Amino acid sequence: MALLEVDSISKSFGGVAAVKDFSMVQGREEISGIIGPNGAGKTTAFNLITGVQPLDSGRIFFDGTEITSLPSHCITRLGIARTFQNIRLFHNLNVLENLMMAGGTRLSYSTWEEMFRLPRVVSQEKRLEKIARSYLSYFHLEKYSMQRPDSLPYGLQRRLELARALMLEPSLLLLDEPAAGLNPREIHNLIELIYKIKEEKRLSIIIVEHHMELVMNICSKIHVLDFGLKIAEGKPEEIKKNPEVLQAYLGEEV
Amino acid sequence: MNLNIFFQQLINGISLGGVYALMAVGFGIIFNVLKFSNFSHGGVVAICAYLGYFLATRVAGSLWITLLATTLLGGVVGVLVEKLVFRPIRIKGRPLTYFFVNSITVAMLVQQFFSALWGYDYYPYPEFIKKTALHIGRLVVSKTYLMMLFISALVLLGLTLFLRKTKQGIAIRAASSDIWTPSLMGINTDFIISITFFIAGVLAGITGYFLGMTYTVTPFIGSFILKGIIAAIVGGMGSLTGGGIAGVLLGVVESLLIAELGAAVTPIVIYAGIIILLLVRPQGIAGKLYTIKA
Structure with a gap:
């Protein structure tokens, strides 16, 4: 059974769709990534899953329980923890x-x-x-x-x-741009650290990240967002070759 | 000013300052968590002053029982104000200006309510302590003032321990630095905010009772909160300790100046001094600068 099931969730701010009909299934002890250009709705997706912002539509299930309209502290207590793009200690x-x-x-x-x-x-x-x-x-x-x-x-x-x-x-850990602001050596250490805690704590991890090397390295599955829409999903090798992804996001970089 | 009067006024000033400190902390703790200037604190103080008067004259004659009852009821009033006035706009995610305006409205509502209900009459508390003065050498010290000083100190010490040591206290401190994140640590932020308003209400309860005892009760008794707000700002918004210390200092300076310059000139000197102080040091004595204010 999947640990997290996101069923076509949507959220718009002032008429602009931040996330549109986004769905994903996350298994236990799996590491997956959500990538996409700035403003693609990646952090919003995390905010919706953790109950920080209410959904416009769609449903979310965690560990067999519907968490769609639960308050944040209840979702956290069920076993979803997260870190933040701009550190919030x-x-x-x-x-x-x-x-x-x-x-x-x-x-x-x-x-x-x-x-x-x-x-x-x-x-x-x-x-x-x-x-x-x-x-x-x-x-x-x-x-x-x-x-x-x-x-x-x-x-x-x-x-x-x-x-x-x-x-x-937690049984599910959401990492929001964990490599932001780190130098290459620190990123290398971070990759090892993420692997280590995943193995030792038997965690399922979803990573939102800009840093391609990190995502391609450790994620077994990648979801690509562009303007709130999911344009691709698959293994890192498939994503690298997907023409739509290359055009929308990796175009200039690859 | 001879030495006798100096010490006399010093002691009076410290105990009056203790009440200012209670107000500064009650005002400041809400600012710390929700980042708005809570003028409704004065309204809760006024409600408690009347409650204390009612309890002391109609229900029980004991100082300690009525003080304790007023204090607890103050906490309840604080929670009710939060639930009725501030929670609805917080859930809707309204900007801080709404909180600010609502808090002033509550203060005025309370004032007008008591004016309409009982007019502008003065209601004196009963004389609890019969032999009012205590002679220490050549000093004459009011027992009421000593009791106020003792209780204020005790309450502020207890609050400090609560905030330092207990899990709810630590959660309040965490919410003061970031209201958004504690819920992602499994903490029920609504509950923490209720506790914060309960604490502020308890402080307002003691303040209202003491002010009622010292000055008799009128609909305008809530405007004393201005002294507490001044202390909170001078002490530094964000620092409860700073606010508490500034409260005591304000009481002392006020008492000494009254003895030296008289009651009419003193406020002018104090308010002018505060304006100058905040020009020189806008963050107050111990605070940090806030860019969001309402």
């Missing part, structure tokens, strides 16, 4: 707090219990901190735990955002 919390906040759904105590610091509050808090610290060391960020995210170099902020997304224990 909480700059008034430190690095450790950023991670612990994303793990808040694992805590089952109420605010009243918390005020009296009952034993189960303390023990759950400790366990959450332990998990957060294990992610920090997984991403080699331990020594920054008490720093503010905006004091970190850009590449580390991207890693921190990835760590924070994994704190949610």
